[in-house]
Amino acid sequence: MLLRGANAVGYTSYPDNVVYEFCKQARQHGVDVFRVFDSLNYVENLKLGIEAVRQANGVIEATVCYTGDVANPAKHPKYTLEYYLDLVDELVALDIHILGIKDMAGLLKPRAARMLVGAIRARHPDLPIHVHTHDTAGAGVAAMLACAEAGADVVDLAIDSMSGVTSQPCMGAFVAALEGTERDTGVSGEAIQALNAYWEQTRLLYSCFDPGVKAADTSVYQHEMPGGQYTNLLFQAQSLGLGSRWNDVKVAYTEANRICGDLVKVTPSSKVVGDFAQFMVSNHLTGDEVVERAATLSFPKSVVEFFQGFLGQPVGGFPEALRAAIIRDAPRIDSRPGASMAAFDFAQLRRDLEDKWGPGSIRDVDLLSAALYPAVFDDFQAQRQQFGNVSLIPTPLFLSPLEVNQEIQVQLEVGKTLIIRFIALGPLHTETAKREVYFEINGEPRIVTVVDQSTQPEAKVRARADPAQKNQLGAPMSGAVVEIKVAVGDEVKAGQPVCVLSAMKMETVVGAPADGVVETLDVALKDNLGAGDLICTVKKAGN
Template identity: 40%
Template sequence: HTDRDTGLDITAVREISDYWEGVRAQYAAFESGLQAPASEVYLHEMPGGQFTNLKAQARSLGLEEKWHDVAQTYADVNQMFGDIVKVTPSSKVVGDMALMMVSQGLTRAEVEDPSHDVAFPDSVIDMMRGNLGQPPGGFPAGILDKVLKGEAPNTARPGAHLAPVDLEAAHKDLSTQLEGKEVDREDLNGYLMYPKVFLDYMGRHRAYGPVRTLPTRTFFYGMEPGEEITAEIDPGKTLEIRLQAIGETDENGEVKVFFELNGQPRVIRVPNRLVKSSTAQRPKAEAGNANHIGAPMPGVVATVAVTAGQEVKEGDLLLTIEAMKMETGIHAERDATIKAVHATPGGQIDAKDLLVELQ
């Protein structure tokens, strides 16, 4: 009964609270593990969303036990880049660099040393080029020169250099890439803002179908034998799925799944992501061998730009690796001839796997 009365309905607030309490339980596996306030935030200055994302990235790269090293390196990278404002996407750039440095055992001094060669993540190169804008006073000259290798950065507003988009032409182009699939405006907007992410999403959609119709718990954690779910894949078209049994995993890492689909028995063979295939061992790059180029971190080979027998110059792109939305280009450190390529696009790799051999 004061002029500061919010007018909020406390009963409605409790209903909302109860709803989100249930939702949070569905996402239990994705909790960051932060059970109490962390004074470490005054060290690394990570935004909240960046903290949880970076912790998940570190876990996927096998660096979870080195989290405090990641946090310290994040702080070092921030200072190395000029103590920049860290919001999406600049905070991601700092995180990409921190993860790369920890995974490769690099120090700030080594990164800033002009004589020490470093393969910077693509996001770092893109930011230093000025494609996210410029901080007050610009980026530190030393790190700018090392990242860009003499290339002049764009110091004007990045958006001023973007070519106008022909929406109708882009719409037709996207429909062609999706093999004639009908594209609505929301899809087009997603494609224009995040072309690679959107096309990856559509590729998974073609491979696995409309998995967004699955119940949340099933989508994240799978089904248990004897469990039955309902999924509406189209208006009026409902699937009743009952998992009966899961067979043993074979040497290729695949497993047989026995289930009923609308009462009809079915059997499929799928990869068991909980185990590693015993046939997927890759040769490792020899430490100290200048002709061996190894993977700096685990991830997926995004592109391969060279073939056996090809001559390359110092700085030429050999391949790119993608790990948890972080893309890193691997470049030739000297003029050479490619002896062999041990990587293929889409291939899963571990740290120190042999990717390219030089003669």
């Protein structure tokens, strides 16, 4: 599995005992190899993850995240061959089992691959080397062949029908290229095709979720967006109404990375740059304009926390002038974040969760889920309480409704199967937007009442902020209101948090437009706002 060092499997740093407990539970539940990386290649965060895996008796695959181009150091002067070799030396000194090279954006070109893997192999002849890449630019098979020639022991590939573009390079092509050579993999083409036939059909089943990326994109060498983020960010951009401006998002991603100081970009640092880019596009800002106006802008929460130091310290440090303008009076962290955090109180969390969801309802794995993702865990538990364990439903029937008189079987456990037949759908009750659903379970008739989601009321027409009125606060981008921090009559300072918007895992803290008193508050919790919708107005104190 992937372990984000001190970030565990989350988007921020956690108290050390959370990371240790997570690794312990993961090992007990069957994880053996832990690919430990840090989104900034920050060694202090890596050390924590490595030690947590060691204590859990797991296999430590300490990982270097690759960015830049070691064959062209002038373009990325921080990320030279010497930088990577020094980093590998530090990891090897920690008594690791395997070295991972994580090329999350697919930037490792064949020549650079030979240089990097070859230099590491020369310096550490007995060190197992495992290379991971994405094929966004289309050069992945060539790069992995170069890694193999230079001495890599393992490379990551994907079965043909699941390979290419933002996925991993094609296994069939790689195996065929090495057939009959001294590096022949011994994997038969027939075996690959048997697997390929299965995954072709599986991919069709999930085609409604396919992002539609159909071709290689060599612009990745400019924007350096990780393969795993590329499709997610495309979907987020579409959801935020920026789908037609995808090229602008890619350009803004490049600019956001530049003004952040050229970061190693992998979750969660890549999320910071992605949130920053969407913020820039939504607000029609260039990188230089962000730097000039940083002291007055409402930035995404992830960007503010990154500059505070919650992810750790980036290579070469922060651009301090921009950092000061973004975080303002917020605390800053200049060392490993978890080192200054109090131990997490798991016992208290268990009591709180059992008070909320029922005595004896919380397993150890639930406890960790809630510690790492409290809001997501609450949503999950609420869904479970309403609908039960929907993972038992066959996938096609989860994605598409039953036809009248269609019958399915759902196995709850060994020897316990429900035979369900859909009979009819009742008329819509317009005053409640509900319908009755008629069906049979094991021959017994049943009726349930459900909300018809297709009949939801039209969205409220919201007031718009007037950009010419400096006392009016408009939403900087689309999102749902998840927190309100002021009330009408409160005295506020310019930039003081008024509310928090959330959209597609991105939270933005929106600050007051001016000093004064909140005259109107035009939003409520869970309101969905579009960019420019009025949030509040502020009048001068005493007026």
